[in-house]
Amino acid sequence: MKHFKQALLFAVTLLAFPLQAQEAKTGIKGKTAPPLGVTTWIQLPEGKERLGIPDFKDKVLVVFCFQSTCIACEKREFPVLKKLADEFNGNEGVGFVAIQTPFEDFATNSELQLASIAEKHKLDIPIGHLAKTQDTYSINVAYETGGTPWWIVIDREGTVVFNDFTMAPDVAAANIQQLIDGDTVE
Secondary structure, X not given: OHHHHHHHHHHHHHHHHHHHHHOOOOOOOOOEOOOOOXXXXXXXXXXXXXXXXXXXXXXXXXXXXXOOOOHHHHHHXXXXXXXXXXXXXXXXXXXXXXXXXXXXXXXXXOHHHHHHHHHHOOOOXXXXXXXXXXXXOOHHHHOOOOOOOEEEEEOOOXXXXXXXXXXXXXXXXXXXXXXHOOOOOO
């Protein structure tokens, strides 16, 4: 009887999971973008010590949040970031940044990983680090992220138009171009 109850509980849990997944937040889509709050950066434009939303005024900003220990970031989403950054390389209407936003394994997901991540993925974009801790500003909280990987796209007016776990590169590229051109996207 004990095993039957355990199996029944497991089955009910599995049935409930899709309902929970459907209720997952997709951040603050449709709202004004809060500050990035990042103070630790590498590969900044010359003369810059920090970057924030105002640095991308009148541009589309694509933000990729990651942890260096996140397998989905590593295997699935960093290649998307590389493809998009390469496709829009030199386009003044868009900016790309990657921000390590650890909420666990802080020793491994440290700012010391940024240079090796940039090198490994051949990324020539600004890469920052802002850990989620109890007493500091957090992108995870401000943008209501669901963890990592996490994508944020901010339009030229400073509104969050995409805020979710994954991006299809071809759809993302078309939508980014539409935003650059001043159009809206769904």
